Amino acid sequence: MTHPGILETVEALGETTYIADPAQIVSVCTAFRDAEKFNRISSITAVDWHPAEPRFEVVYHLHSTSGKKRVRIKCRLPGAKPEIDSVTSVWRGANWYERETFDMFGIGFRNHPNLVRILMPLDWEGHPLRKDYPVHGYKYGYSNE
Amino acid sequence: MKKIFEEHTQTMPALEELPASPSAPRRMTLNMGPQHPSTHGVLRIVLELEGETIVSSEPDIGFLHTGIEKECEQKHWQQVVTLTDRVDYLANLSNNLVYCLAVEKLLQIEIPPRAQWMRVMMTELSRIQSHLVWLGTHALDIGAMSVFFYCFREREDILRILEKFSGQRMMGSYIRIGGLALEPPRGWHETIGKFMKQFGSRVDQYEELLDTNPIWTRRTKGVGFISLEDMLDWGITGPMIRGAGLAMDARKDEPYSSYDKFDFKVITRTENDVYARYRVRLGELRESAKIVTQALEGMPEGPWQADAPHVVLPDREKMKTQMESLIYHFKIVTEGFRVPAGEVFQVVESPRGEIAYYVVSDGTSKPYRVHMRTPSFGNLQGLPPMLNGILIADSIAALGSMDFVLGDTDR
Numbered sequence: 001m002t003h004p005g006i007l008e009t010v011e012a013l014g015e016t017t018y019i020a021d022p023a024q025i026v027s028v029c030t031a032f033r034d035a036e037k038f039n040r041i042s043s044i045t046a047v048d049w050h051p052a053e054p055r056f057e058v059v060y061h062l063h064s065t066s067g068k069k070r071v072r073i074k075c076r077l078p079g080a081k082p083e084i085d086s087v088t089s090v091w092r093g094a095n096w097y098e099r100e101t102f103d104m105f106g107i108g109f110r111n112h113p114n115l116v117r118i119l120m121p122l123d124w125e126g127h128p129l130r131k132d133y134p135v136h137g138y139k140y141g142y143s144n145e
Numbered sequence: 146m147k148k149i150f151e152e153h154t155q156t157m158p159a160l161e162e163l164p165a166s167p168s169a170p171r172r173m174t175l176n177m178g179p180q181h182p183s184t185h186g187v188l189r190i191v192l193e194l195e196g197e198t199i200v201s202s203e204p205d206i207g208f209l210h211t212g213i214e215k216e217c218e219q220k221h222w223q224q225v226v227t228l229t230d231r232v233d234y235l236a237n238l239s240n241n242l243v244y245c246l247a248v249e250k251l252l253q254i255e256i257p258p259r260a261q262w263m264r265v266m267m268t269e270l271s272r273i274q275s276h277l278v279w280l281g282t283h284a285l286d287i288g289a290m291s292v293f294f295y296c297f298r299e300r301e302d303i304l305r306i307l308e309k310f311s312g313q314r315m316m317g318s319y320i321r322i323g324g325l326a327l328e329p330p331r332g333w334h335e336t337i338g339k340f341m342k343q344f345g346s347r348v349d350q351y352e353e354l355l356d357t358n359p360i361w362t363r364r365t366k367g368v369g370f371i372s373l374e375d376m377l378d379w380g381i382t383g384p385m386i387r388g389a390g391l392a393m394d395a396r397k398d399e400p401y402s403s404y405d406k407f408d409f410k411v412i413t414r415t416e417n418d419v420y421a422r423y424r425v426r427l428g429e430l431r432e433s434a435k436i437v438t439q440a441l442e443g444m445p446e447g448p449w450q451a452d453a454p455h456v457v458l459p460d461r462e463k464m465k466t467q468m469e470s471l472i473y474h475f476k477i478v479t480e481g482f483r484v485p486a487g488e489v490f491q492v493v494e495s496p497r498g499e500i501a502y503y504v505v506s507d508g509t510s511k512p513y514r515v516h517m518r519t520p521s522f523g524n525l526q527g528l529p530p531m532l533n534g535i536l537i538a539d540s541i542a543a544l545g546s547m548d549f550v551l552g553d554t555d556r
Contacts, residue, residue: 013250013489039377042492043518047505059503061490061518065377065391068398072490093380096526104214119207119555129215 003031015072022058022075022084029060029073029090038062038071041087044097046105050131055079056107060087077107086112104129172200179208183286183541186551190528192537199540202532204525209555217515221481222248223322225512229502230316232517233553235278238264238271239495241320244515246401247491247504248322251484252456259447260324261403266337266440267310267319268402269433273344274303275496276426276433280351283423283545287364292354299347302340309336323457324450334441341438348430355423365419369543371531373417379527383498383520384429385547387413388421395494407436419546426548429496456482481510497521497548517556521549 001009005024010017020028032038042061049055054076062071077084086109087094098109099118106127109115117124126133177190184190187208193201213232217225229240242264249256256264281296304314309330311317319326355361371381373389386393394411396404412428414421450457458477459470476482486508492501498520505514524547531547532540 012487015490017488041380042499042501043503043516043523045503045516045518047514059516061501061503065393070399070490070492072488091380092378093523093526096522100522117207119210121207128212133215135212135215135219 001032001036003028005031015070017072017074020073020075022077025060025073025075026085026087026090029062029087032062032071032073033090036064036071037066038064039091040065041091041094041097042070044087044094044101046101046107046129048105048129048131050079053079056082056105058084058101058107081108082106083108083110085110086115088112103127106130171195184544185282185549186554188525188549188551188554190532192532192540194537197536197538199532199535199537202529202540204528206522206525206551206554209551211556213556214515214517217512219511221510222484222512223477223481225515226321227316227318229517230318231552232519232556233495233497233500233521233550234315235275235550236271236496237316237318238268238320239493239500241318242268242402243491243493243495243500243502244504245320245322246493247489247502248484249451250489250491251487251504251506252322252453253485254323254451254453254456256324256402256451257448258403258445260449260451262440262444263325263329263449264320264402265404265407266437266444267307269436269440270303270306270337272496273430273433273437274300274307276430277303279426279496279545279548280423283542283548284355284361286541286545287361289355289358289361292351295347295350295354299344306333306336306340309333323453324448328449334444337437338441341434341441344434345431348427348434352427362420364539364542365423365546366416367418367420368535368539369419369422369531369546370417371527375530376527379530380523381498381527382523383494383496383548384422384425385498385524387411388425389417390415393499395492395499399492401491401493407439409433409436419542422546422548483508483510484512495520497550497553498524500553519553519556521551521553525549525554 005021005028006018007021008019040063042063044060047057049057056077058075060073086098096118098112101107102109102115103117103119104127173194175192175194177192179187179189189205191203192199213228217228226241229244230237232240277296277300281293284292307317308314311319311326373391376386376389390413392411392413397411409432412425414424454473459474463470464474484506486506488505490501490503492499500520501518503516504512507513531543
């Protein structure tokens with residue numbers, strides 16, 4: 001699968017990973033959905049590679065029910081103000097996964113219909129799954145460091 | 146949810162200003178709150194009602210969020226297995242299996258056939274047990290209270306079997322990286338054989354109670370429709386999509402842990418309503434029973450743990466007499482084994498749908514990132530299209546047919 005937005009293809013452990021350019025993610029995903037028939041988005045998540053830069057890696061897992069195959073798309077975002085376009089226009093099921101990634105990592109998804117916190121309370125501060133966020137959180141005085 | 150809340154707190158007119166004639170219905174915002182017997186967990190749905198018809202709905206989750214994904218990064222690879230039990234607390238072994246298969250792929254170790262068949266048998270018993278809970282609670286919501294007692298009677302037997310194997314009824318963590326946690330106990334063959342002999346007739350009993358019952362058919366037929374295209378777009382998986390006609394089952398599409406050696410059917414229906422999903426799950430009870438019986442009859446001999454001394458704890462007796470085993474044991478327990486750097490996305494069919502773990506390793510003895518793509522989180526997204534436009538009473542039947550578990554959703 002070639003597309004101007006795909007920078008690299010990696011094959012490992014029987015799985016195919018495409019490294020994509022975050023600025024063209026919507027067009028890459030649309031191409032996967034239409035040309036390669038990946039009609040389902042299985043999950044969207046992120047990995048925090050702090051302190052390496054670019055810090056965040058947004059990972060999309062796609063699934064094709066007709067071809068029975070799966071594929072992974074990854075893009076790296078900088079740590080300072082991580083923002084990427086939302087793919088809810090490609091698959092509506094991306095909605096809650098992007099909300100969860102925003103909630104846990106603080107990655108902004110542009111043009112998302114309802115980007116609010118989903119798992120943490122609405123007025124929570126901080127993004128828990130970042131590597132510099134302590135396991136016990138900030139709410140109670142459990143820290144011993 | 147915040148938008149609906151703000152809209153109504155600012156613009157809800159005073160009661161006197163609303164039109165009084167019965168032809169102009171008033172909209173009411175109702176909180177199907179986190180504490181509700183029929184939401185099967187702490188799920189909050191903000192419903193906007195016109196009379197008894199739901200105009201719009203918005204699920205609010207996060208009440209059971211315990212930060213399991215963050216916790217996984219703090220524990221050794223083998224310790225994480227106990228955390229995965231608690232994610233979907235009704236189908237523990239499916240969660241254990243998906244995590245262990247993912248890590249074993251990264252470690253590139255071979256699991257012996259006996260361990261693989263035992264895993265299949267235990268996972269299918271766990272699937273039977275999960276579907277029994279679903280059937281009992283779903284029927285209870287709709288009003289058929291005796292079905293609950295019958296289903297839980299069977300479930301007691303299965304929980305006793307699981308206790309015999311792993312020492313715990315529910316959170317057994319029986320499936321570990323490298324094989325099983327403990328050697329299968331003496332007499333397991335007879336116990337499971339005795340249970341399976343009478344299980345077929347029990348499923349017939351549930352069918353007799355519900356299948357042709359006119360109240361059940363009136364409440365479940367034609368209710369809870371969501372089109373197949375919407376289901377695929379929203380990411381719904383599992384018995385819901387099989388009830389709409391698509392035979393999507395990870396056990397057949399991407400076989401793992403020697404499922405391809407077993408002979409079973411993928412049950413599908415085409416009506417795409419609550420009744421179809423009920424029939425799909427009932428059929429799955431029978432198919433799982435078939436798989437367990439095949440596993441009982443054809444169980445291969447051999448070791449129940451992989452031959453990987455740097456991953457799997459050595460035999461107790463060997464540890465007490467041989468120096469290398471002692472050193473391995475010490476290193477594995479104190480430091481944990483190291484998993485080569487890489488990432489893997491392993492998919493398994495849980496009773497609720499497609500469960501997948503995305504495991505990232507950076508070469509140390511603790512996972513770098515474990516992401517759980519749980520079926521209930523994906524399925525709950527598709528709740529508004531299913532609920533909008535139906536009556537509240539029908540919404541209870543539709544919610545039950547989705548079979549979500551809040552531990553799965555919130556982690």
